[in-house]
């Protein structure tokens with residue numbers, strides 16, 4: 001018989017004291033979540049944007065399992081990703097083995113892993129096996145042990161990730177930083193704390209996430225098969241910042257032979273306050289039962305989803321649409337076709353919801369297997385070309401024709417020095433060669449469109 005998991009979700013109040021959010025039941029065919037009375041009275045943000053305490057009260061939030069979503073979409077991000085490179089998955093598999101628990105691939109193993117690492121994950125939810133585990137976790141002594149830049153930890157990671165050998169020792173990783181929580185995505189990464197590099201030189205030392213007086217970051221670690229990706233990501237983060245986008249601070253470093261990019265977590269406020277965060281994918285998957293992947297929506301239908309979200313959240317829908325489209329245009333002009341629905345998130349609960357800062361803007365078209373213009377499909381009209389579709393989308397996302405033209409001119413100006421900067425980077429030639437074709441082509445298409453558009457309107 002399939003197992004039933006009875007677990008619990010906790011969070012923290014503004015003063016950082018723990019509070020139980022509610023009870024969670026996960027069965028093969030549904031997820032049920034019931035808010036605790038304490039939480040309902042607290043006015044704190046709900047489990048997910050489409051699962052607000054205001055809408056559900058003491059009624060169970062129910063999600064019926066379907067393909068790709070064995071549990072409520074908001075909780076999917078706590079499960080370690082599938083990739084062979086997933087550090088957490090391998091550390092947890094080893095730990096489960098030690099505990100004598102099965103590691104057979106499947107949801108039950110995945111959920112056991114999530115239960116080991118459900119605290120301090122992205123956002124404001126902390127998943128625990130039960131209330132006793134939760135209380136113990138919140139009362140734990142806060143370790144400030146630093147993993148130095150020359151420790152066995154980095155050596156073990158390096159052997160696996162950079163040199164592609166099999167010497168990776170999950171025990172070493174677990175021993176140093178424990179079962180750290182998961183962050184989604186394809187690139188290997190760890191959620192850790194570092195010394196704030198803004199206040200001195202960061203020497204590559206890391207501590208467990210949530211260490212007092214340290215900065216919580218996502219530490220992305222460059223794998224051999226995506227050599228240069230972090231250098232390119234850093235350039236694009238900086239480019240977006242210069243263009244006036246909200247962008248987290250980030251630091252690119254070489255640590256004991258590994259290239260890493262530390263990105264400040266924007267789901268943490270001052271003194272480690274927890275900010276709710278949910279991907280666009282999670283919101284759509286909760287609201288639309290036929291959604292399985294990016295291919296089940298279109299760029300044309302996303303504004304409608306933002307409008308619907310605006311009905312249950314304090315989201316400035318008009319501003320969010322325009323901002324989303326502006327990011328899309330920047331992605332186009334920088335050679336990034338990978339602005340998928342997990343590369344955009346919402347911050348804040350149902351009150352004061354905003355689009356998250358820009359993250360993961362790496363120009364993935366530099367790799368042939370990711371050379372797609374738009375991860376979210378575009379529904380072309382008969383005979384329509386790419387530039388015209390981009391123009392039509394601009395109007396659909398709320399720009400007037402004149403506003404759109406201004407926006408494109410601005411985006412072209414914001415990215416004018418991009419290719420030159422890219423060519424000056426210490427990266428491999430094949431990446432440069434691909435982007436040296438893709439980027440000017442995109443610029444030319446947009447410039448031509450501006451000229452023909454101007455002609456048309458006289």
Ligand SMILES: Nc1ncnc2c1ncn2[C@@H]1O[C@H](COP(=O)(O)OP(=O)(O)OP(=O)(O)O)[C@@H](O)[C@H]1O
Nearest residue numbers: 183184185186187248263264265266267342359360
């Ligand atoms: N600075 C940040 N603060 C908080 N959460 C973040 C931050 N950066 C990323 N995230 C979260 O972590 C997830 C993975 O991060 P990211 O997209 O950078 O990884 P990736 O491996 O490059 O992804 P992909 O598979 O799209 O290439 C994101 O979907 C987002 O939910």
Ligand SMILES: [Mg+2]
Nearest residue numbers: 185342343360
């Ligand atoms: Mg991503």
